[in-house]
Amino acid sequence: MSAFYHRCRYFFLPLLVTAFSLGLLQFTQANWQIWQGSINQLPFWLLVTATALALQFNRSRLAYLATLLLLFYADKQHHLLPSSLSSYTEANFLGGAMIITCFSFFKDRGLLSPHSLVRVFSIFLCFGMAYGWLWGIEHFQAEITAKSPLSLSFQFQAALPLYLCGLLVLTRTLWQANLVNTSILITFVIWVLYDLTPGQLPLSVLLSALAVIFLFTILIDSYFLAYRDELTGLASRRALYNLVLSLGRKYSVAMLDIDHFKKFNDTYGHDVGDQVLKLVAAKMARVSGGGKVFRYGGEEFTIVFPRKDTDSVIDHLEDVRESIEEYRIVLRDDKRKRSTKAKRNAANKSNKKTVSVTISIGVAERLGGETFDQTLKQADEALYRAKKKGRNQICT
Numbered sequence: 286m287s288a289f290y291h292r293c294r295y296f297f298l299p300l301l302v303t304a305f306s307l308g309l310l311q312f313t314q315a316n317w318q319i320w321q322g323s324i325n326q327l328p329f330w331l332l333v334t335a336t337a338l339a340l341q342f343n344r345s346r347l348a349y350l351a352t353l354l355l356l357f358y359a360d361k362q363h364h365l366l367p368s369s370l371s372s373y374t375e376a377n378f379l380g381g382a383m384i385i386t387c388f389s390f391f392k393d394r395g396l397l398s399p400h401s402l403v404r405v406f407s408i409f410l411c412f413g414m415a416y417g418w419l420w421g422i423e424h425f426q427a428e429i430t431a432k433s434p435l436s437l438s439f440q441f442q443a444a445l446p447l448y449l450c451g452l453l454v455l456t457r458t459l460w461q462a463n464l465v466n467t468s469i470l471i472t473f474v475i476w477v478l479y480d481l482t483p484g485q486l487p488l489s490v491l492l493s494a495l496a497v498i499f500l501f502t503i504l505i506d507s508y509f510l511a512y513r514d515e516l517t518g519l520a521s522r523r524a525l526y527n528l529v530l531s532l533g534r535k536y537s538v539a540m541l542d543i544d545h546f547k548k549f550n551d552t553y554g555h556d557v558g559d560q561v562l563k564l565v566a567a568k569m570a571r572v573s574g575g576g577k578v579f580r581y582g583g584e585e586f587t588i589v590f591p592r593k594d595t596d597s598v599i600d601h602l603e604d605v606r607e608s609i610e611e612y613r614i615v616l617r618d619d620k621r622k623r624s625t626k627a628k629r630n631a632a633n634k635s636n637k638k639t640v641s642v643t644i645s646i647g648v649a650e651r652l653g654g655e656t657f658d659q660t661l662k663q664a665d666e667a668l669y670r671a672k673k674k675g676r677n678q679i680c681t
């Protein structure tokens with residue numbers, strides 16, 4: 286379920302928004318044609334900004350792609366390349382598609398690192414392969430047709446690497462759904478759209494839209510980096526203090542802590558501890574009553590209930606405590622390390638190993654004039670009392 290939610294957020298939603306925006310742009314084309322002169326300048330500003338931001342936030346793949354698109358657009362507008370090179374548009378198009386595919390498989394690395402050499406080399410290699418492929422298809426057309434058991438048209442043979450690239454980028458994005466990978470997939474789609482449907486939307490508009498997608502990707506990604514806890518996906522302590530700025534005078538704060546977690550880690554190992562933290566966090570995230578959940582640090586979590594006093598949040602916290610106490614967590618083996626036979630054996634075993642944990646909770650409400658930190662300290666002291674009284678319970 287969470288994998289599906291993850292894919293919706295990072296894959297389907299950005300694709301839908303892009304398709305909708307491009308559709309809207311095309312539909313309203315007549316209304317903005319009068320600004321075409323200014324629109325022609327837009328890709329320069331937006332792509333330069335996207336490159337600068339991508340570099341600032343270490344999204345080097347987007348920086349490379351934005352720079353290459355900028356060069357491509359500059360050439361289209363001002364004919365920078367010698368005409369002998371520009372005339373091979375099919376090869377340039379195929380080379381571009383191959384470059385986008387390569388970048389979907391690269392990792393984001395610093396620009397001033399040996400990895401940059403590989404990236405630059407791969408750009409030339411992609412163009413070389415594209416030119417080579419089209420040259421080969423053209424010159425050995427008769428031999429290929431004679432030897433091939435299938436009667437494939439010249440167009441199909443020429444576009445074969447393009448289909449393969451499309452499949453690879455799509456698989457990569459589905460395999461590792463994140464905003465940067467989806468942006469690279471969208472770059473691929475727009476690149477192909479531009480070639481297949483010339484004149485539908487001007488290049489300036491397509492590239493401006495793409496630059497905006499890059500900018501959003503970098504900003505949203507950086508937001509998640511700053512305000513989300515990487516392990517559990519919950520909001521981080523920084524996000525908690527951001528919320529504090531908008532809290533009114535009345536609220537309750539709960540501190541939650543997993544019981545005997547050190548012993549748990551010592552018994553099952555840190556990796557299993559991480560798995561359990563994730564699953565327990567997912568249970569906490571379902572708290573009712575308008576509670577907002579944060580990972581405070583380590584195995585400690587905080588829930589803030591705006592506009593609620595202690596009495597009205599106890600039941601909601603009790604539900605969370607019970608749901609975690611009753612939760613039988615099935616331990617996942619590291620599948621990558623197991624052979625196929627071992628996997629089959631494991632799948633046949635019905636008695637999978639399960640573990641369970643409990644949590645203690647301390648809760649306090651804001652009393653007149655208290656700061657957030659003072660209320661949080663009261664909740665922490667209540668948590669300490671819950672631990673002292675035997676754990677797996679709530680104290681106020």
Ligand SMILES: Nc1nc2c(ncn2[C@@H]2O[C@H](COP(=O)(O)OP(=O)(O)OP(=O)(O)O)[C@@H](O)[C@H]2O)c(=O)[nH]1
Pocket residue numbers: 516542543544545546547548550554555556557558559562582583584672676
């Ligand atoms: N696996 C894992 N363990 C963590 C993480 N953060 C903190 N811990 C562990 O959580 C444990 C916290 O232990 P303690 O603070 O001694 O408390 P406790 O063992 O839970 O005991 P009580 O709180 O008194 O019930 C330490 O062993 C930490 O290493 C994490 O991100 N992953």
